[in-house]
Amino acid sequence: MKRLSNKINIYFAALILLLGVGSCETTELELVDDPNALNSATASPDFYVNAIQISLRNLFGGDELDSNGTSLSERGMEVTRILHMFGPLYDNAYSPGAHDFAWSTAYAEILADARSLEPLAIEQELYMHLGIAQVAEAYAIAAMVDFFGDVPYSESADGVTFNPKADPGLETYQALHGVLDNAIANFNKEEFSKPANDFFYGGDKAKWINLANTLKLKLYLQSRLVTESESTAGINAILASGNYIQGPSGDFKFQYGTTDNNPDSRHPFFTRNFVEGTGVTDYMSNTYMDMLLNQKTAPDPRVRYYIYRQRNSNAQNTVEQSCFGALPPPHIGFASIFCNLVDNPGYWGRDHGYDFGIPPDTGARATWGLYPVGGKFDNDDFEAIPDRNIGTKGSGIDPIMMSSFVDFMLAEAALTIGVNGDPATYLESGIRESIGTVMAFRTDLVDTDFVPSEADVDAYVAEVLANYAAANNDQKLNIIIKEYWLALWGNGVEAYNTYRRTGKPDDLQQLVRQPSDNFMRSFWYPDAYVNQNSNATQKPDVFQKVFWDTNPDTGFIY
Structure with a gap:
């Protein structure tokens, strides 16, 4: 869905207010004289809620115009080896301008729209409208803290401050708990009418309450290294209430469509990769495919849903793959994967930070499968993707907060901070719910000859649980997080946070160009912030930690 012209006008008005572009007089002219700009006298609360939901989708997964892949989820998948990151190094992998889209979506769209909606919703008793906006605000601002560090919040979009100062991350988290509590209170009120469109839960307020509590659970877990006792008590209280996401019916996901123009409603990854005459765009990660294929007795039951092979062989020469036949660099060594997965023909990917040129391999690369973007199920046909008329034709999902994710978070919390x-x-439940969700996705497009049996799934779960039972606590955490990783296909937001919080999985591939004893602990502040806010200062490097990351500065993750 393309953002409407009114959204463009409110974007610029809110951006001026937030970042301090121009003078007071200019701002007044923008707000008074622009006949298309939304204001409290002309705006529709339903329009605001529609726009906020779409903006939240865009923040997480990008929109149909975002061909460069600047969504938070994609960035998170790249740095954590779920997808290939070109790199080659963390400090130059992404420019400060690479996240202007996400920053503007969070502040100039979600936050500005939520602030504008609030008085209208209160006046008209549209409490569900307001609750949805508050949940979106909490998710968006938490993401800003998690990806960038200390960011403006208390002074943002207040109608007074033109150069809002950054707040300490912990204070922002505490404020967001309050926002989510207010959202829950609003969902529990009797509203005059429900939103015309609820793109996530179809007007089910109980599911929104469960989501709000689940986001509180996420914030508690995320900050457990600095607020352990508060996190334990907070999560236990949520568990006792029973009001959190439990089971696939409560999954917080965005459902895409199949329209391919005016507007393009397909999954952005589908749109970018499956185009007539061009071949696929993205490279899969060798690390992640190796996790799926080679680290247990049998391949992961989800692999044919996740990854589609366009041919049944790996590269044959240096024209197809420049690292073909080369020895791994010393810091990678022979014990780790390098260049390709020798024993897994067709799983054609790239190493972490491998930035060498693009060979003529668009019809050979392994690519997105059926889940979650809506591509093809891998049934060993080994055919190059011809065009966009494959699989669901783009009707995939963004898995923003799934029930399986909650189980893995609870497994971590129970192991590390004594949550009930x-x-x-929790680990077993997370694995089974993830596999079940994936295998239930568009069963009409699956070749039943290649569907894992119940015995296959049981054997996979039994192997994980046996390994868990034999492990020490550090190894147990690694097993929990690795299984979480395998469920996070399509969600880099939670992967990026989890890796920095736990240091797991502990066997991810190093940057292939040169060894590193550190990791991208936060991203550069966006240009949209530092260049237009006199109180903003760019950080010295991308190794600056966010407030909840109290882990060692070096030698912890890489």
């Missing part, structure tokens, strides 16, 4: 419940039970 058995970590192994």
Whole structure:
């Protein structure tokens, strides 16, 4: 869905207010004289809610105009080896301008729209409208803290401050707990009418309450290294309430369509990769494919849903792959994967930070499968993708907060900070719910000859649980997080946060160009912030940690 012209006008008005572009007089002219700009006298609360939901989708997964892949989820997948990152190094992998889209979406769209909606919703008793906006605001601002560090919040979009100062991350998190509590209170009120469009839950307020509590759970877990006792008590209270995402029916996901123009409603990754005459665009990650294929007795039951092979062989020469036949650099060594997966023909990907030129391999690369973007199920046909008329034709999903994710978060919390419940039970539930969700996705497009059997799934789960039972606590955490990784296909936001919080999985591939004893602990502040806010200062490097990351500065993750 393309953003409407009114959204463009409110974008610029809000951006001026937030970042301090121009003078007070200029701002007044923009707000008074622009006949298309939304204001409290002319705006529709339903329009605001529609726009906020679409903006939240865009923040997470990008929009149909975002061909350069600047969504938070994609960036998170790249740095954590779920997708290939070109790199070659962390400090030059992404420019400060690479996240202007995400920053502007969070502040000039979601936050500005939520602030504009609030008085209208209160006046008209549209409490569900307001609750949805508050949930979106909490998700968006938490993401800004998690990806960039200390960011403006208390002074943002207040109608007074033109150069808002950054707040300490912990204070922002605490404020967001309050925002989510307010959202829950609003969902529990009797509203005059529900939103015309609820793109996520179809007007089910109970599911929105469960989501709000789940986001509180996420914030508690994320900050457990600095607020352990508060996090334990907070999560236990949510568990006791029973009001959090439990089971696939409560999954927080965005459903895409199949329209390919005016507007393009397909999954952005589908749109970018499956185009007539061009071949696929993205490279899969050798690290992630190796995790799926080679680290247990049998391949992961989800692999044919996740990855589609366009041919049944790997590169044959240096024209197809410049690293073909080369020895791995010393810091990679022979014990790690390098260049390609020798024993897995057709799983054609790239190493972490491999930035050498693009060979004529668009019809050979492994690519997105059926889940979650809506591509093809891999049934060993080994055919190059011809055009966009494959699989669901783009009707995939963005898996923003799935029930399986909650189980893995609870497994971590039970193991590390004593939250109620058995970590192994949460672990098993997370694995089974993830596999079940993937295998239930568009069963009409699956070749039943290649569908894993119940026995296959049981054997996979049994192997993980046996390894868990034999492990020490550090190894147990690694097992939990690795299984979480395998469920996070399509979600880099939670992967990026989890890796920095836990240091797991502990066997990810190093940057292939040169060894590193550190990791991208936060991204550069966007140009849209530092260049237009007199109180903003760019950080010295991307190794600056966010407030909840109290782990060692070096030698912890890489």
